[in-house]
Amino acid sequence: GAVVSQHPSRVICKSGTSVKIECRSLDFQATTMFWYRQFPKQSLMLMATSNEGSKATYEQGVEKDKFLINHASLTLSTLTVTSAHPEDSSFYICSAAGVPPKEAQHFGDGTRLSIL
Amino acid sequence: DAKTTQPNSMESNEEEPVHLPCNHSTISGTDYIHWYRQLPSQGPEYVIHGLTSNVNNRMASLAIAEDRKSSTLILHRATLRDAAVYYCILRLGSGNTGKLIFGQGTTLQVKP
Numbered sequence: 042g043a044v045v046s047q048h049p050s051r052v053i054c055k056s057g058t059s060v061k062i063e064c065r066s067l068d069f070q071a072t073t074m075f076w077y078r079q080f081p082k083q084s085l086m087l088m089a090t091s092n093e094g095s096k097a098t099y100e101q102g103v104e105k106d107k108f109l110i111n112h113a114s115l116t117l118s119t120l121t122v123t124s125a126h127p128e129d130s131s132f133y134i135c136s137a138a139g140v141p142p143k144e145a146q147h148f149g150d151g152t153r154l155s156i157l
Numbered sequence: 158d159a160k161t162t163q164p165n166s167m168e169s170n171e172e173e174p175v176h177l178p179c180n181h182s183t184i185s186g187t188d189y190i191h192w193y194r195q196l197p198s199q200g201p202e203y204v205i206h207g208l209t210s211n212v213n214n215r216m217a218s219l220a221i222a223e224d225r226k227s228s229t230l231i232l233h234r235a236t237l238r239d240a241a242v243y244y245c246i247l248r249l250g251s252g253n254t255g256k257l258i259f260g261q262g263t264t265l266q267v268k269p
Contacts, residue, residue: 047200075256084244085201085259134200136257144189144248146257148200 043067044140047149054125055157061121062152064091064135070115071137075146076108079132091118091135125156161245166264169235177230177263179245184225189248191257192219192230194241201244201259204230240267 046065054060064074072093077085089110090098097110107129109121118137122129132153136146162180169175181190192204205212205219207228212219218231232239244262248255 045200077259084261085195087256087258090256132198136200142203142206144191144206144255145203146193146201147203151198151200153198 043150044069044147045135045137045149047135047152049152050150051153051155053155053157056126058125058156059121059123060125060154061119062133062135062154064118064120064137064149066116066137066139069137069139071118071139072115074112074118074135074137076110076118076120077134077136079134079151085134088120093118122154125154127156130154130156161247161260163243163245163260163263165261166266168266168268169232169239171237171267171269172234175232175235175239175265175267177232177243177245177265178227179229180227181245181247182226184247185249187249190219190221190225190228191246191248192217193244193246193257193259194239195244195262196241204243206248235265235267237267237269240265 048063074091076088079085087100088103091110091112093112099105112118132151134151136148138146191206193201195201205217207219220229242262242264244259246257
């Protein structure tokens with residue numbers, strides 16, 4: 042069964058709205074989680090590394106004030122897309138490791154964000 | 158991050174073996190070779206990983222060249238459910254905190 046849960050699976054909202062996406066590790070603790078974005082017909086692009094109890098590490102070119110990451114507990118990381126615009130419409134996916142094999146990343150089923 | 162090169166697409170017949178190649182000529186001694194696959198509208202799924210020796214698990218086998226500059230993911234009997242994008246990724250070191258940088262992957266089509 043799934044070991045990483047993402048919510049919501051799909052969201053449609055108006056331009057200017059802030060949207061929060063949750064990523065939960067199920068039955069295991071994840072000190073590190075990762076957030077990715079994927080546009081249609083493209084590969085996954087790593088956005089940031091979420092670290093429990095400390096600031097997230099953002100990849101080059103990703104605006105930290107636009108994509109707020111909070112990792113307040115060992116089982117939950119949230120990504121908030123602030124003041125979303127149509128160009129932020131994408132498939133957002135999180136991952137975490139902690140279930141054997143320990144090197145394997147387990148991914149959520151993604152959140153499809155559509156900004157009108 | 159070391160780069161991998163994979164064919165854009167491959168085709169296979171159902172119930173036949175599939176060999177998915179990956180070139181990683183700039184691999185370093187501490188890079189692990191990881192394979193993930195992604196079905197449409199889903200998050201990626203871990204398939205297998207290795208360092209130097211060939212590896213087998215319930216999903217697939219991983220054959221690693223002696224010089225580690227290439228590897229091959231082997232699906233022993235392809236099914237229609239194996240149709241997906243397969244990503245070969247080099248990840249620095251062991252442990253569970255290393256990030257994954259995805260390339261374009263190989264789109265595998267499985268014909269009945």
